[in-house]
Amino acid sequence: MRDRIVQLVALLLAGTFIVLGGGLLPTIVEKAGQDHLLVAVVDPETRVRMPEVEIEKIYTSMIRKLSTVEAVSGDDDVEVGYDARTKTWTGSLGDVIKVKWRDGGETREVTGILEARDGYGLRYTDSSVEGAPPIVALGTAIGALRGVIVDYLWLKVNMMKEDGEFYEVMSDAELITKLQPRFAQVWGFHGHNMAYNISVMTNTPEERWDWVTAGIDLVRNQGLRYNPNDVVLHKDLAFWFAHKIDGVSDDAHFHYKKQFAEEWHYLLGPAPFDHEKRIAWIKAVADAPESLEEAEARVPGTQEVVDELSEALDAQGPQFRMNLDGEFLINLGRWLAVKNSPYARILGLDSAFKANDPVYAAFDRVLSDPKKQAAVLNFLAFLRAKVLREEYNMNPNVMYEFTRDIGPLDWRHPQAHALYWARLGTERGSKRYEGVEDVHKVINNDRIWLQAMQALARSGLLSVDPMSQENPGRLSDPRWIRAIDRYFREVYDKHYDSRGGGGDSFSNFHENFMKQAVRELWRAGEYKDAEEMYAYLDSLYGVGGVIPSSTYSVPIEQFVKNQATGEYEMQPEVARSDVYASLRRGFREGLLLDRPEVLEDAIRFAGELTAYFKGNESNDYVNKFGAGRIKDLIGDLETSVRDVFRVVLLDRSLPLIDRLQIYNLAGDEQKRMAYDAVKAEMESEFMATPLAQAMQFQQAFPEPPGMDAYRKSQAIAAEAAKARREAVDVGAEKK
Template sequence: MNRFRDTIICSVCVLIAAGFFFVAGRQLDAINAQRHDMKLIINQPLENAPPSLAFATVAMGAFRGLVVDILWMRADKLKDEGKFFDAKQLAEWISILQPRFATVWEFHAWNMAYNISVAIPASQPAQRWQWVRNGYELLRDKGIPYNPKALLLYRELARIFQHKIGAISDDAHKYYKIQFAREIGPIVGRATDEDFVRAMTAPTTWDALLLDPNMAEFTESLQEADPAFTEGEAFVKSYMALRENPARFAPDANSVIEDYMRSETLYSFGVFARAYLLKKIWKMDVGFMHEMNVKFGPINFEDPNIVLSLDWRHPDVHALYWASLGLKLGADEEGRELSSTEVNTDRIIIHSLQNLFRYGKIHFYTVQYYPTLEDGTESTEPRYMTDAFLRPDLRMFDRYNDAAKALLKKYEGDDGRVDSLGTGYRNMLKNAILSFYQARLTGQAARIYKILQDTFPRPEFTVPLEEFARNRFLEEIRETFGIHDAREQIESLLKESYYLFAIHSDDEAYGRQELATQLHDFYMAEYGDEETRRVDLPPMTELHLLSMQSFLEDQNYPPYLKENYLARMKLQQPEAFEVFQQWMEEQQAGKISSTPPPEK
């Protein structure tokens, strides 16, 4: 009897267990889908992984997750204690054990670019820059290749470019901008969009390049001329260095370049070299760069159908690229929930376009200074350093405006986010109206004022354009006069003064220049920093030269007006005219390079 009862109980238990297994099996597909969505799948093989990483990801088996959890908790504790160098080592171990753990790549890069870099004194900007570069290279070269659809990593990479390098919060931000432009400038400094289009069809490998007999002959000539020209990446880097600094190479190498000067072969190899380095070193796709030019490139006011290239030396352009690429890779997920990461990535795009409008033109110039010696006295021997100045690019407004409207439409129904985005959009419209108005582009200013009135119907926006611009100018001076406002206001006032001088309104012209000087002096007295030069403006002489160039290149001013200005300047201000003429000749001769000059 007892045996029969035990048999029944065992049978029932087996049936119940079988039922549980059946129900659990029915849930397996849903669980696997969630694991995939949360990127917890670790059994997929890593492509192009180094042997140490490939071994670590399989050797520890089921215990790997436990070890990663312990290391991550320890790294988080070290971060809270301010022990950033120790946390860096743990983050490296975690990234080896769990390369698809996107959060650790984000933390690791942020720790290097922000925490470790600022632990180094601002008097050692080169060491600071090395850690900032380590941060973005880690994400670009390792984190993203192992996690190609992790939007979090694209957002963090874009944030480093926009905030750490492009903004002014770090005392060494000018040094970062100079070094960044010095590294990428030889590749993209003078590239047009046509160059990017041509690069899309260029060979993608060294072997493919040599299939062209003309290219094979050209490369062999350089290899015979100088042993620095080997093959592949080393050859391409030597070629770029030769074009930037011919004195570093044998005279025969320069002779080869002269023999091929203005030939299709030399141009085609230059296109290949730039595309090769962009892909190999910078991990950038020239096809997507062309898409960025088409979508976000500056507007040609004379012919909007002409595609102008973005300035790829500018950190905000790289923020725009990586944020857009991250969103593009995630856009194929239909019905996806708009996470906070996606919202913040969208904001980076909007802020990058706004930054490019406010200071999208970048200029490098040499500054003479007298360093302080160890005994506290000032040296009598001058030294020279490179400085950077960023100024407004009004051609970027329509790109910003289109993106802002698209973003507001994307988040329709989310009142909180729409209100926040709308506030930023309204403030940007107000700033843009003033910028265009002071540049005497009253037609553009009136058009933007109409957008402001239609989008945000408020009593303060019903006054005439002239009154609105005056009120906005006074508001900025009193409340929000920072470096970006200073740049815009001073250049706009100087350009307006040249216009007035050209039409013989001399009193008004000198009044505008005096106001620009007063704004410069006011800003430097209030915000200038002699020790770090973090938010300093260039001298007024340099600002005059830049603004004159901007005035003469502005298609919105008719040619006869510019001719009047130059003729009057040559007659009444011969010394200033001679300085400007020499400065322009140096630019046209390439002495003022698209790449910052080396330190002296």
């Protein structure tokens, strides 16, 4: 009661001050215009001014790229912040510059002389908030008292949170974000409240997922637009991807992983396995046209495809009118997924959707024409880049650079997004936190993106088929091991002198990760790489360490055995990576070298570990949604064998001829598991080699006997699994 009286008095005082404050503000100072550059266009080759071309007025808020072509010596220094003020250009008036910017619906680029910078003039007005949203008008009227009210609300929401009033805190937290959008902490508070506190109070996985995504969207799409250089807000967002979605602490974590993988599968499509192809795949989005006019200029016929599709959708009714947004892209991605899904072929979904789904039928009618494929791909790249920027606040160019420079990122994996946001926070905001008191914020953020790389090494190879309704297959990806070693050195050097042993904390991470890498490489039969890594560990942390240790002096076989002891209970991901590493070695070495006993041993080890893990009492926990929160991480043995065999066949680090041999030496049961899933990519690769001139693909990669029966059994199994899930959902709703 006492707290309520205090709150009421505070509100009455605040209201009085608002009225008085508004009366004391008869006029308000505002900017006379937006900050902009005046550029006189020159010939890019001769750098001679072109007088027939008007001087360009370029708003700094629309600039994407800005660089100096020729500098002049002068006293009129200029500093320009651009690209959401995350980049800075410095120079002088009179410099010849090259600038790329958005102008209406198109992207323009010119070379010219920087003649002036304007937009800072001030004027007095009585109507600076005319036409503005009500909350902006209120904030302006409050004036200097806004900070007092925000402080009060901030204290209030923290008190309510401590009392468990998570729903009630929503309105006040939202009000703070509107009154003080550059108060970064409240965005993190508000997003965490939705993603963590409110989500676990709901009754179904679907409801939980809605709240988790609401919290993430709030910070990613709003908070970071207002606070693009705040390291802590980037770290918070990255942590939610790594912990809430990719972790195992939430009962609904399987549902989160499945929904997230499906969403990004629809948005960007499946990522190619080969790293170079994956780089080219995301580069196509990074280099996409930024407007339909630009798309039409690049590939004539693109606008015609858009017009035909718009007309086809309009014919279905006003509710299907085409909007070039995320919802439209996901529907388009769903059509593409059906076209390429083995399960969809098994279940005959393409024909069923054509007959029953007018949107799907419209997509199929317009986009399936082979003559239009170049225009369709051009339009798809444009739409993907547009949606990423506008609805996910993600920069396709940065996504491309991280994929090229850091490692084979698959954007269907939550840890890829954890890496993206944490690394971006480091690049954008580290300079703000160079003081001794704040350096821990940068250290914590750097830990997040290094840990994301570790997680991708353990589970970064995804197998996603949205039509199957199964959880995504997740395999270890050894390609990340070298990347982690390289970037560990970067952060170690960066934080070597940081207070609190910053460098040492990264050394502990590096040593533990490399120990696990040795074990996984050994299990996978990569003996040479494992022995090199083991010697490397010994040189850094063993006999060559600052304090010499004999830890790495035992034979590597004994070391691997010692490492596994106790790891499966402490880190469930380790059990899964050992199963997959063993099976990968079995397929590659057992079949390729004609050593069937190696494959038999691998399958036996995988089966025993799977049975042990699922039968362990500490893992025998079924959550309220009917899923084994820990024991179902591995899945059954058949699923593991299927997923690993598919990855081995698509692994271009092995010659194609070797992979074809592995396929042909495998048993019919294993061939049937992989045939539909890998055939298209294997055939595409085969046709680009000299082998295609010597034999037919069907000879090199024959369909195994019994495929029709296998497809029917898979269809029956899929329907049964769907029925089980629906039964679980009904049970969860009743609870």
